[in-house]
Amino acid sequence: xxxxxxxxxxxxxxxxxxxxxxxxxxxxxxxxxxxxxxxxxxxxxxxxxxxxxxxxxxxxxxxxxxxxxxxxxxxxxxxxx
Amino acid sequence: xxxxxxxxxxxxxxxxxxxxxxxxxxxxxxxxxxxxxxxxxxxxxxxxxxxxxxxxxxxxxxxxxxxxxxxxxxxxxxxxxxxxxxxxxxxxxxxxxxxxxxxxxxxxxxxxxxxxxxxxxxxxxxxxxxxxxxxxxxxxxxxxxxxxxxxxxxxxxxxxxxxxxxxxxxxxxxxxxxxxxxxxxxxxxxxxxxxxxxxxxxxxxxxxxxxxxxxxxxxxxxxxxxxxxxxxxxxxxxxxxxxxxxxxxxxxxxxxxxxxxxxxxxxxxxxxxxxxxxxxxxxxxxxxxxxxxxxxxxxxxxxxxxxxxxxxxxxxxxxxxxxxxxxxxxxxxxxxxxxxxxxxxxxxxxxxxxxxxxxxxxxxxxxxxxxxxxxxxxxxxxxxxxxxxxxxxxxxxxxxxxxxxxxxxxxxxxx
Numbered sequence: 001x002x003x004x005x006x007x008x009x010x011x012x013x014x015x016x017x018x019x020x021x022x023x024x025x026x027x028x029x030x031x032x033x034x035x036x037x038x039x040x041x042x043x044x045x046x047x048x049x050x051x052x053x054x055x056x057x058x059x060x061x062x063x064x065x066x067x068x069x070x071x072x073x074x075x076x077x078x079x080x081x
Numbered sequence: 082x083x084x085x086x087x088x089x090x091x092x093x094x095x096x097x098x099x100x101x102x103x104x105x106x107x108x109x110x111x112x113x114x115x116x117x118x119x120x121x122x123x124x125x126x127x128x129x130x131x132x133x134x135x136x137x138x139x140x141x142x143x144x145x146x147x148x149x150x151x152x153x154x155x156x157x158x159x160x161x162x163x164x165x166x167x168x169x170x171x172x173x174x175x176x177x178x179x180x181x182x183x184x185x186x187x188x189x190x191x192x193x194x195x196x197x198x199x200x201x202x203x204x205x206x207x208x209x210x211x212x213x214x215x216x217x218x219x220x221x222x223x224x225x226x227x228x229x230x231x232x233x234x235x236x237x238x239x240x241x242x243x244x245x246x247x248x249x250x251x252x253x254x255x256x257x258x259x260x261x262x263x264x265x266x267x268x269x270x271x272x273x274x275x276x277x278x279x280x281x282x283x284x285x286x287x288x289x290x291x292x293x294x295x296x297x298x299x300x301x302x303x304x305x306x307x308x309x310x311x312x313x314x315x316x317x318x319x320x321x322x323x324x325x326x327x328x329x330x331x332x333x334x335x336x337x338x339x340x341x342x343x344x345x346x347x348x349x350x351x352x353x354x355x356x357x358x359x360x361x362x363x364x365x366x367x368x369x370x371x372x373x374x375x376x377x378x379x380x381x382x383x384x385x386x387x388x389x390x391x392x393x394x395x396x397x398x399x400x401x402x403x404x405x406x407x408x409x410x411x412x413x414x415x416x417x418x419x420x421x422x423x424x425x426x427x428x429x430x431x432x433x434x435x436x437x438x439x440x441x442x443x444x445x446x447x448x449x450x451x452x453x454x455x456x457x458x459x460x461x462x463x464x465x466x467x468x469x470x471x472x473x474x475x476x477x478x479x480x481x482x483x484x485x486x487x488x489x490x491x492x493x494x495x496x
Binding site: 043044 | 147150215
């Protein structure tokens with residue numbers, strides 16, 4: 001899976017799992033402010049990412065995921081894409 | 082100073098026989114059952130395989146997708162019913178902090194997020210504790226229906242929750258009435274919801290020997306007051322009422338469906354599930370409601386019974402009605418709309434209060450369907466199988482719950 005594919009999959013997840021408006025999703029969009037995902041929503045999103053991509057994101061790494069692009073970075077690094 | 086009067090200005094329902102007030106009432110009028118084989122999950126391994134399911138419910142017709150996704154089904158039901166009730170009332174307090182601070186909610190549920198509880202434990206056992214949804218707690222706590230309508234509709238005043246099993250939403254309506262009477266609010270959303278139809282829920286009630294086991298005849302299984310009744314039928318849904326201080330409603334020209342005249346509570350203090358034989362507890366709640374209303378017992382023209390179709394409830398409730406009304410009990414039409422809806426548990430009192438208000442407004446009494454075999458111990462006029470025209474100005478609605486809780490409302494026709 002390359003970066004573009006990961007980005008596309010993540011976008012689908014954000015729309016289907018969290019009900020986020022597709023037009024607001026951009027690499028620099030912040031979950032809590034731009035996308036209005038609350039702290040519980042972020043936990044749910046990270047779990048969905050783990051399930052979707054078959055990766056594990058420990059809490060200490062999760063703390064540094066604030067934007068869509070940062071989430072993609074973490075998955076890319078884990079999958080070595 | 083005269084006591085503040087409480088009227089009903091908005092109604093909303095999600096039920097097994099209709100997801101609008103009009104559809105619900107049309108079904109009750111025509112004696113239509115909403116009971117059928119369970120489709121929400123595979124019930125083939127259970128002793129009871131039928132229930133009253135809500136059909137064609139689309140939560141996103143009432144709320145945005147993100148909100149719907151994080152809610153339990155019981156919470157979605159109550160929110161959807163409240164969207165209808167607030168529209169009916171013509172009230173929008175979301176950008177009105179002054180009005181909103183004088184508005185609140187009391188919402189009942191027997192259990193809360195039964196399905197979410199089951200699913201959360203399933204996930205924990207099969208996938209591990211770190212796979213449980215972060216929304217597990219907020220889905221299962223029974224007060225979240227009250228919290229969510231407060232958030233969604235800008236209700237900034239008294240907002241709370243009642244958990245008294247099958248009496249919960251009758252208690253909610255009564256408690257909300259008292260909040261308005263004492264001046265703590267002018268507008269209250271009141272009612273209740275339940276969504277218990279999951280493997281854990283149905284199996285739990287079946288083990289308590291509370292349910293009918295007529296799997297071969299779901300639509301005929303709920304037969305309140307009939308000699309062959311064998312238990313209640315679990316259902317899901319919600320009823321929401323907008324209650325309003327009368328002068329407040331009149332000042333804004335609101336449409337008035339009826340009035341909450343009286344509220345009575347008592348406890349059996351007897352057994353965890355069985356009613357006290359003879360119906361003393363239920364009778365004391367009926368008397369308390371009549372006393373509170375200032376209405377004489379002779380004025381009650383219709384009783385919407387708790388009428389669960391369990392052997393114990395129906396005979397006890399009949400005895401209680403005779404204790405309170407004496408010989409006149411035989412002249413009062415008493416019907417159980419649960420014969421059509423099944424038992425919405427914590428939602429029952431609200432949808433039945435709504436049925437009672439609509440009956441008075443429409444000049445008819447809804448029937449008790451599936452009534453065929455008279456029980457010598459249940460010998461009142463149960464309005465068997467067909468609706469009846471009746472000019473009713475004041476009516477009573479009974480609700481009783483596991484734990485021995487008895488809650489009775491006295492309701493009045495508008496005008």
